[in-house]
Amino acid sequence: MSDDWLPDLMLFSDFNGDWNEYLEALHSAFEKDFVTSKPKWLNKRVGLKRHPEYDGKSATFWHMISEGSTEEDRTPDLRRCEHIRWPSPMMEEHDELPPGDSKARLIWWAEERRNETRVLLSFEDFSYLMVVADRGNYVLPWTAYPVEREHQQRKLKKRYEAFWAAQKG
Template identity: 30%
Template sequence: MDLPDIYEFHGDWTTYVEELYEIYLETIVNDKTLKFENLPIRTRFKPMTDGKGYGFWHIISDGEEEDERDIDFRRCERLPWVHYCIKNAKQPPAPISWWKNKRGSKTHIVILNEDNGFVIILEERKDYYLLKTAYVARSRRLKDLKKERDKYWGL
């Protein structure tokens, strides 16, 4: 199975965001087969904005401050990749690899599709993983992520 096609913007933002939200619900939120290490993937819904959950807006936008994030069309286009990459993440040297890292008291799973720099962050919880974000890493960040992954796996 190949990586899904990019879901390109077609000029009508209102329709596009509704279509993206349907993809999000169908492939992430409502797909009970979406698991990592046999634990389900969950998302944050609150606070809701325009009838759509927090996790959705976080995945399709970028910025340091939550209330000042901007829509990122590269993130939007790659929303269909989230499901595929989680399902196909393996130990390196797989093209889609994963590793754990710590940020403060939180343990994260980082999933990297090295061919295109697509990154997914899951937060480890007791009986599930919380989908935190997904983005395309810039070259410097990608280099740092590969280094972190290789250190984790002893490569």
């Protein structure tokens, strides 16, 4: 995977171990990419999952920088934090074309979840994943994270292959 087209990682060590300063810098980068820039994706408005809001920050932001099965129990994940500036350019890179036709540096597939389509964007080695929820007239960046375990990467590859096999009929 070549990620040289993506912004540099935002490392905790660059903030002298000051979590509050780091958190505010992460949130500032997120706000720039998803709020002040008023992005569009495939001619749809990009919204944010606002609730539950915590510490004045949207649920989408917390999903990008933390992990956990329930909103109340999410804990910051430094690997997710480091990548906070990647989701926006990944969305910009996506061209909605099938494999072989696309010039994008990403692969993608779609899955149905809770009566909505989720578009998954990834590198070909499945080492990083971004999920975008399509709500019809708008989309929500849902989450994004490094995929570090090989068995998780293999599972994602199977889901990707199954989607495209089904598209071919």
